[in-house]
Amino acid sequence: FGRQEGRLHYLKRAPKKTQERWEKYGVAPRGIDREIVECMHRTSVGVDHDPDNLLRQGLRAALADGWGGCMIATDISDILFGTPRPVKAEGSFGIFLEDEVNIVVHGHEPELAEMIVDMASDPELVEYAKSKGAKGINLAGFCCTANEVLMRHGIPTAGGFTNQELGVVSGLVEAMIVDVQCIMPGIVEVAKNFHTKVITTTEKAMIPGAVHIPFEAERAKEIAKEIIKLAIDNFPNRKAKGSRITDRFPLIAGFSHEYIEYMQGGSFRASFRPLNDAIIAGRIRGVAAIVGCDNPRVMATGIHKYLATELIKQDVLIVTTGCGAHACGLAGYLTPELAYEMAGPGLREVCEAIGIPPILHLGACVDNSRILTIVSAMAREGGLSDEIGGMPAVGIAPERMSEKAITIAAYVVASGTPVIMGGSSPVAASKEVQRIITEVWYERFMGALHFESDPEKMLELTLYYIDKARDYLKLRKYEPGRFGVERKLMDMADRRKLDKVARPHEGVG
Known part of the structure; x- marks a missing residue:
């Protein structure tokens, strides 16, 4: 925490190429407290006047939070209280x-x-x-x-x-x-x-x-x-006064990164290979993290629920934390049955094979560090990107409210994932700052930070970045409905028709 020089040890958990980007562009944090104090100094009167340089230090402090504070806190909580496994609740x-x-x-x-x-x-x-x-x-x-x-x-x-x-x-x-x-x-x-x-x-x-x-x-x-x-x-x-509500919804929570790896191969073959293969084949179009606050300035939890349902229809696997996880849970979306009711055919096949919901509850806001661990493991597994940048993944905080939501967004972007934040942009008055956080950051880290208040545009931007990453990785183009088609047993007449189509010139000449 108090380290003043060198590098945070936890940065070594990131893929090597991601670490190289951090070093190249000067955002690798030296210590947690060091970067916070430096932010306070640089923003004091008459110190740092270069927006790019200020934002670079902001990314360094954010990385100290994500790959330092949050990841350490998650590890210590798991050590003290146990690593989560899926649990049924209400x-x-x-x-x-x-x-x-x-x-x-x-x-x-x-x-x-x-x-x-x-x-x-x-x-x-x-x-x-x-x-x-x-x-x-x-x-x-x-x-x-x-x-x-x-x-x-x-x-x-x-x-x-x-x-x-x-x-x-x-x-x-x-x-x-x-x-x-x-x-x-x-x-x-x-x-x-x-x-x-x-x-x-x-x-x-x-x-x-x-x-x-x-x-x-x-x-x-x-x-x-x-x-x-x-x-x-x-x-x-207690008095009779109050509004009594009896509704309750079942939910499955507690998908730690350790369990997500285990569920794909069991005790002896635990691996992220099945997830990578599903993305490569196009069964899963990509992954979206719907995280962060709910906000009284909009129809609270409404945007979370809209994006969750629309994305799984498009075969996008969702992971969720914080109040975003609560929004999905209280809507009844954290159950395996949702895959049959709403998920696209490819995603439904994967969920059915493993027995999971199409929306995975990963924990609290601090557990966004689990998402960093997951995408790092996917990069190490191979077949997709060899760094976090370039993965067909997007982070979304559709109803952001707390200051820490900006910090979380910044460390996700610096790690290589585009992020879409709900609400109006706090930097809308500066075209230069907007250019830096979108174009410049994408060029440097393959992550970009967007502010968007329209839920439909959020959805469109999410799918744009997922498909752009698929093109960058030269993966099969996503084809809606390609998977999950009902299998039909053929009789001999059907087989002869198929042979005729497959070999139209047989017997000619």
């Missing part, structure tokens, strides 16, 4: 139960949430809940903390960023435990209209009117117990 507001104590974890740090999950089944606390009139303790989540406990424990999700206030409005939440990032500043004011207690757990993220119980790793179990007891004590204060 989503929507119907997961809140009338007769149990409902506790919600919300934010982005998994440590306390993991201990809450562990302690919620403690017999002593369950008995305490029953003494207050509840049948038990029910856990749910919002945002990326929800993704963390969803993919490791099957804890149900109530959705992403824009759903948090609606969860409180249900009138069924006894306690909302928050840590950092994407906590709505008005959540306590909403909670005042109900019995819900909002509990902050870090000095970095305080909210006036909330109950503050600071989390300390050394006292994790004790603090989790204290918070759960507070929620149980609040159960008798």
Whole structure:
């Protein structure tokens, strides 16, 4: 983290050609903290006036996030809490139960949430809940903390960023435990209209009117117990007030990059070869990552759902993280059955053969690093590009809201993948900056950053970049409907007709 010179060790996980591009264009990060501090210095009054040079440092800091901070955090979470495997769970507001104590974890740090999950089944606390009139303790989540406990424990999700206030409005939440990032500043004011207690757990993220119980790793179990007891004590204060919703949707979550490799070959032949072969043959047109925030400035989650359904119809395999994953999950899209209902014939064949959904839940926003690991493994496997750049893959953050979405987009672009961001462009006033982030970055890294608010144009641009990559790699041209055609058994009459067509001149002369 504090390294000042040299290179981040994790950069070695990238394909060699990708590393060479970073060195050639001066964007390889030296350390995580070093690049952040340098960004702050360069943007201070009277320092760096060259837009290309400023943006180059922005890419260097972003790569320190993606190939440093995020990838390290994902690895450590897997070491501490377990590497995710597919798990069946449920989503929507119907997961809140009338007769149990409902506790919600919300934010982005998994440590306390993991201990809450562990302690919620403690017999002593369950008995305490029953003494207050509840049948038990029910856990749910919002945002990326929800993704963390969803993919490791099957804890149900109530959705992403824009759903948090609606969860409180249900009138069924006894306690909302928050840590950092994407906590709505008005959540306590909403909670005042109900019995819900909002509990902050870090000095970095305080909210006036909330109950503050600071989390300390050394006292994790004790603090989790204290918070759960507070929620149980609040159960008798529940009122009839609130909007009760009973809908819930099944979903499959937890496709870590390790499991994606395993599912293609089993314990002894795990490989990305089947995925590469499916792309080469044209069964799968390409891969799109639908990630990032949901946004109240648009019809929240609507663009996620539109792009997800339209892309799988075009045989594009989708991976999803963060609030994008919640959007797909709460729409009922994270099930294998969706392949039969909506996927194109080629993608449907692949999903049927492996037994997977056409949209794969990879985890929280921090787990975008899993996507980097996957495309690196695809490059090493061979048959496609020998670097991340040139892969028939696109990143999309259709409803971006948080600042970190720009950072994620930047490290994906610098790694070699085009990215489309929803909403208006923050650099629209500068034609030169727009040229740099599209044309110049594509020339240097084979990645480009676009801002587009029209969902149909997002779809068009995604398919354009996927097909452009297929042409660059000299792959078979994508032909809709070429695969998945129903097989027909031929009788002898059919075979004679086929022979006649195949050998029209036989017997002539």
